[in-house]
Amino acid sequence: MVRRTSERRGEDSVQDNLDLVLRDRPSDEKNGANAGLGFTFQQWWAALSIAELLAGEGDFAVAVEVKEDVAILDSAHAPTKVEFCQIKKHERDGVWVLKDLHKKGTRRKDGTYEHSILAKLYARRREFGSSRASLRFVSNLGVKLPDETGGTAYAAHADLSVLSAAQQLPVKQAIAAQLGCLDDDVDLIDVLVHKTNLPLGEPEMFVSGKLERLSSTGQLPFRLSHTSVAARVLASEVQSRASSTSYARNFDELKLRIISKSQALDILANVAESKAPLSEVLDEATAELDREGHPFIERKDIKAQRVRVCADASDRTNMIFRGVVNALQLARIPVEAAIGAKATLGQLMNEVVEEARASAPAEFTGLPLAYIRAVALLVLHDAIDFNVLTAPAGPEPKEKQ
Incomplete structure (x- = not known):
């Protein structure tokens, strides 16, 4: 009975407009950001994503602390597609193995277990529908995936649907068991694992470099002289948006956590027009x-x-x-x-x-x-x-x- 109720709720959500489904739910985990702790790795990655998306011609919006760490929308006004990104920083050297991503988490006091990284992400696809929700696991470490020889191969950016049916099976089984659905209901198309080049130390210099390239190649409608300042201002705006912890009952209220393409350009234009400190x-x-x-x-x-x-x-x-x-x-x-x-x-x-x-x-x-x-x-x-x-x-x- 519980499973059917959950499926019914998912079907209703898929039928709703995307902006309606994105609003806050009581079950959402949303802690916001502590401004006194400085910029987090997730916030710098969101700033980096904005810089990278500005190199394209299409519209976009980057949302922080909306369902996942970062959500990338195809519009800030009437979104039709969303990419949910879960960002994991790891201080040690090494790589992830695929099992790390789908094994269940720590045991709770009631005897149940925390969902795995992929199960948490995949719950968003069940809520939003596979046609409009893609998923991305992002880390400063790469992932080792099974190869055709029975060994493993390092992947910096890969869609899990490239794995063979036999290699996908344990992933699907693990996700299905944790979410209470059938193995066949789990579709790994547009489920990405991605290693970011954003460094743990001095991430502002990396984002600054991206902005410098945008400026020097004419991909911005203005010349950006102080890219290091611009990078920090952009990250500061991301942090400010992430700190908005008020419960958003509709999409308009949710926009406090969203930076649109036009807003990103306005932020950078203000830096371009200002003198250096x-x-x-x-x-x-x-x-x-x-x-x-x-x-x-x-x-x-x-x-x-x-x-x-x-x-x-x-x-x-x-x-x-x-x-x-x-x-x-x-x-x-x-x-x-x-x-x-x-x-x-x-x-x-x-x-x-x-x-x-x-x-x-x-x-x-x-x-x-x-x-x-x-x-x-x-x-x-x-x-x-x-x-x-x-x-x-x-x-x-x-x-x-």
């Missing part, structure tokens, strides 16, 4: 001084001013910083005209600082020379928005009114 500009500038062989002590002292300069730049009420910037900018114009074409960054920095201190000494009173040089590096890299630093017009003096 001042700390990053200073780091790049001091690295250039290193390459030029600039005097070590001067470089060391400039680096020591990094935090102070960035803090002062973020304070729009800091009139001392504003005066320093404006004086350096005025000095920059004649200096660049005189020596800019042939000067190194270090030479330009020192010449601009010398000219500015001579022209407006009052603006620099009491400030360390290394601090002034650090600000000059920001000015030379056009990193400071002078419109923001321009003092607002005050009321006119009474005699002029």
